[in-house]
Amino acid sequence: MNTQFMGYKRPDGRIGVRNLVALLSVMDNTNAVANRIASIVDGTIAITTPFGRTQIGFDHEMTLKTLAGIGQHPNVASVLVMSISLESANRMADMIRPSGKPVVVLGLQETGGTLELTAKGARIATDLVVKASELNREKLPFSDLTIAVECGGSDATSGIAGNPAMGLFADRFVDEGGTIILSEPAEFMGAEHLLAARAQNERDGRRIVEMVKWFEDEAKRHGVDMRGTNPTPDNMNGGLTTLEEKSLGAIAKGGSRPVVETIEYADSPTKRGLVIMNTPSAACESMTGLLGGGSQIILFSTGRGNAIGAPVSPTVKVTGNPNTAQAMVENIDVDVSAIITAGESRESAAARLWDEVVKIASGKLTRCEILREDQLSVSRWAPSV
Amino acid sequence: MENVMVINEKDNVGISLSNRAAGEKIAAKVGGSMAEITLADDIPYAHKFALKDINRGEKIVKYGEIIGLASQAIKVGQWVHVHNVESIRARGDKK
Numbered sequence A: 001m002n003t004q005f006m007g008y009k010r011p012d013g014r015i016g017v018r019n020l021v022a023l024l025s026v027m028d029n030t031n032a033v034a035n036r037i038a039s040i041v042d043g044t045i046a047i048t049t050p051f052g053r054t055q056i057g058f059d060h061e062m063t064l065k066t067l068a069g070i071g072q073h074p075n076v077a078s079v080l081v082m083s084i085s086l087e088s089a090n091r092m093a094d095m096i097r098p099s100g101k102p103v104v105v106l107g108l109q110e111t112g113g114t115l116e117l118t119a120k121g122a123r124i125a126t127d128l129v130v131k132a133s134e135l136n137r138e139k140l141p142f143s144d145l146t147i148a149v150e151c152g153g154s155d156a157t158s159g160i161a162g163n164p165a166m167g168l169f170a171d172r173f174v175d176e177g178g179t180i181i182l183s184e185p186a187e188f189m190g191a192e193h194l195l196a197a198r199a200q201n202e203r204d205g206r207r208i209v210e211m212v213k214w215f216e217d218e219a220k221r222h223g224v225d226m227r228g229t230n231p232t233p234d235n236m237n238g239g240l241t242t243l244e245e246k247s248l249g250a251i252a253k254g255g256s257r258p259v260v261e262t263i264e265y266a267d268s269p270t271k272r273g274l275v276i277m278n279t280p281s282a283a284c285e286s287m288t289g290l291l292g293g294g295s296q297i298i299l300f301s302t303g304r305g306n307a308i309g310a311p312v313s314p315t316v317k318v319t320g321n322p323n324t325a326q327a328m329v330e331n332i333d334v335d336v337s338a339i340i341t342a343g344e345s346r347e348s349a350a351a352r353l354w355d356e357v358v359k360i361a362s363g364k365l366t367r368c369e370i371l372r373e374d375q376l377s378v379s380r381w382a383p384s385v
Numbered sequence B: 001m002e003n004v005m006v007i008n009e010k011d012n013v014g015i016s017l018s019n020r021a022a023g024e025k026i027a028a029k030v031g032g033s034m035a036e037i038t039l040a041d042d043i044p045y046a047h048k049f050a051l052k053d054i055n056r057g058e059k060i061v062k063y064g065e066i067i068g069l070a071s072q073a074i075k076v077g078q079w080v081h082v083h084n085v086e087s088i089r090a091r092g093d094k095k
Helices: A028-040 A056-074 A088-097 A112-132 A157-173 A192-196 A204-219 A233-237 A243-254 A284-291 A320-326 A346-361
Strands: A004-009 A020-024 A044-048 A076-083 A104-106 A138-141 A146-150 A179-182 A258-264 A272-277 A297-302 A315-321 B013-016 B025-030 B033-038 B048-050 B059-062 B065-070
Touching: A004 A346, A020 A028, A020 A056, A020 A112, A028 A044, A028 A076, A028 A112, A028 A315, A044 A056, A044 A112, A056 A076, A056 A088, A056 A284, A076 A088, A076 A112, A088 A104, A146 A157, A146 A243, A157 A179, A157 A243, A157 A297, A157 A315, A157 B025, A179 B065, A192 A204, A192 A243, A204 A258, A204 A272, A204 B065, A258 B033, A284 A297, A297 A346, A315 A346, B013 B025, B013 B059
Parallel strands: A020 A044, A020 A076, A076 A104, A146 A179, A146 A297, A179 A272, A258 A272, A297 A315
Antiparallel strands: A004 A138, B013 B048, B025 B033, B059 B065
């Protein structure tokens, strides 16, 4: 079992598995420019949000915190921040600068039109990529990484193959001193008592139950039966009947170790071990929160097939469904369906996954990266005004 | 290979790991000992069937945990899914 990988050391001491130049658009206005520069400058990635204007209070703070967290992310070597004006761009840049990495700022109104901003931004991005490419990978402890576990497009195989294999990976990773983040508490519903019982302190145990209750109360407030929304129609086609059933399979991906901490959306863990982050169960929103919190890698189990990936953090697609492994072959990084079809032990599948994740941490590309399956969506807590 | 899975001894449903037709006989572990079950419905891949007769309102158990309630009586070998099981949780439709 390999316990070291080749990664990048950042000025703030954190370690990265990628060396990207982020083109961070603070609000809707500069998204098109960020995407345009990303399409012409290799080595960059656009970080955009369709919102950002006239957000208020907690909702606004969360958007800024999440975007700044992505700017600070250790897989990012440097950042070009763009916004409608220098005022909002500088505010974001100031939130990213404590990470010690190069941050350059451009305002649309101060630069000229969007073509002017594209040209100027592309030249700056090119220089940033040249500088980033001078950084070298070095040997680092694999367990210094924070790895998030996700699932999507779940079916009945998720709970018996994909998620348990990832759960064994998670246990080994925690035993080595690493940090695993399990998110999406709505999908603990019906299984939250099992997680709460594993909390290292009472406060976190209570918090796990509260997180789930908040989502359950939302369904009640809207007067709906959550079934049909969660489990989704494709979950149900795949043999999952209720959210309780889906949850019992979903929590398996976090393994079996004690819960050492509960954190909110886009927060970074302060402890090592199994950590729970409060995120909505839509994978894109959840992964965006995980990026904001600095997870360097996301392991993503799917049953029926869900192709979504995150930008910045390589998203490793794992399936235990042999039909999906064939039908969506270009999207699957690790096929553990032999657990079902050939009697492979979950331990053996978890060991294969470990080897693959070490390789990916060291630079091997994921299917999501190659196919640019990289969606981003910061959650909203209130309407814009 | 039987391709049937029962996760926990407490479970009253099993999982079919292939598409099966009504009338097929399968062997499954029920409460820890092997039993022969004749499937009463077609069971799609990875879907559930009843390991025993289940009364209306009785708990459906998988992973040794409650996953819902039977919304109608279910006979051994029948397909167990959304048509005969309801969620207990997040029922905003039930005031």
